[in-house]
Amino acid sequence: MADLRDLESLRVVSEDARDRTVPPRFDDLLARARRRRRRRTVATGVLAAAVATVVGGVALLPGTSPESSAPDTPVATDGQRERAAALAPADPRAVAVVESGILHSFATDQRGDRFGVWASCPDPSSCRYAWQLVRADGRTTAGLYPADTGGPHATAGPDYFVATWYDGPQLLVADDGATTRLTAASAGAEPAPGSATVVTTGGVALADRDSGHWLAVDAPTGRPWNTLDVADDGTLWGADQPGTDPAAVVAHRPPGGAWEQEPLRGPGTGVLVRSGDRVAALALDAPAVGGDVTVPSSGVPTDYAVTTDGGATWRHLAAADLPFTSLESWAATADGTLVVSDGVRVWRTTDDGWTRFAEVPGAGGLNRLSGDDLAHPDRVYGYSYDDDRLVVVTSSGQASVATHQLR
């Protein structure tokens, strides 16, 4: 019988291929590269001529359907035009990391701006990290994340982003590209609606753009939060890490009010996603990793809990009743559709109760999802590591390549 201990013996596959390989002549590859450079030069000239003569045309990326009919940039208000006038210049060192690096995390904000954190690892033991902001109008700026270890998470507030890592700096990037290193606040402050989450060594906290602090929120269970969210009316929502207890809870608290808790019915860490009064939570069986402090966002669901009335009533679905057997990422559109990716396939809810799901055709392989774009309320953005592409998934079940990619 095959045994997992045999895995190491399979190195023979790699070693055999290495030993039997006869490299082609290097000059052949060089000739291919030179032909490609020449084609690119010609294509650039043709494209420049086309852009000069065609205004307002639609460009399709090869092999994809066009982005949904809604314009990528909404009609500019005075405030947005003013915003467009100011954008910090990109740091060339950061641009180099973005151009050569790999995306670690991304988020989108309520204006449709897109924020990615990139890593370039010339040495496996150390990486350089950079963030890049791609605004809804297509303008970009970039800066370095001031740490060389750990892969920062990207999260979004209403009009800012945060790049954060367990024991690294919590860097807030405003929509004009200005950066602030957040510091811990004294207890008792109330977080603003839509506050971005910040990962700390004590669990998840919330960013406060105005004060330049991050705010710790004490959980009613005394355990660390795994997910936090602040609704427009100031209600705090959280799902916690169970630690040695049997199950996590999802909890909510109105401003100045008391916590109400809903225990999850399966083992594992709690994660939640919210759109208005609809909140979905999952207990995730995410394996312990080394002794690292982690904030798991993916794993195998053991219980699905959903409320559509702000937590007054809950419905639970067992894992067997869900179409997905693992969670890679999830997000909600601003108009109230839940989108779930298991890393291979993508589903969207088809009912107001968030209990029925339909697969989104053509949207497989999305590794990270981000929603809550008020400018395009029917959208969730998904990034595929496989394709290095940002994909738009709509609440009606369409998938298309985003006009403005992350780089």
Add this chain to the structure above:
Amino acid sequence: MGTERTLEEVYDGSYRRLVGQLTAVTGSRSEAEDVVQEAFVKALSQRHGLRETDHPEAWLRTVAVNLARSRWRRRHRFAGLMPVLATDPADAPPDLEPDRLALLDALADLPTAQREAIALHHLADLSVAEVAATVGAPVGTVKARLSRGRAALGVLLTDTEEVSCG
């Protein structure tokens, strides 16, 4: 020209090793050769990328893995095909025992991220940190993928055993 000569030295020293590692990921030596060659062509035809790194072999490996993923995605999307390790008899090491082949088959059934992590770590002999740098994921995530992948492999092997017995 200087970059081209430098890359030729990298090519001489790394090409066969990269093909071996990518064979573990793709399951096909010819597929591995394609993506490794394409990675070198990209390096030769781009202004950025390789020039920015002190470890060109790691950069090339990452590009090759990304290319392999893209090819797999295209095949999966348009033809409904899954990559099957060692489907081409010419790719299979001649002296692999049936149990090892069963393990390779089970590996092919894993989700992409888990398969990549296990192939690069256990078959291509990269450290967890090197796997993380190659696939662009935090070390903790790679550890989780290895853990989940090994657990899933255990289940797949048990299922295979039950089917073959039953």
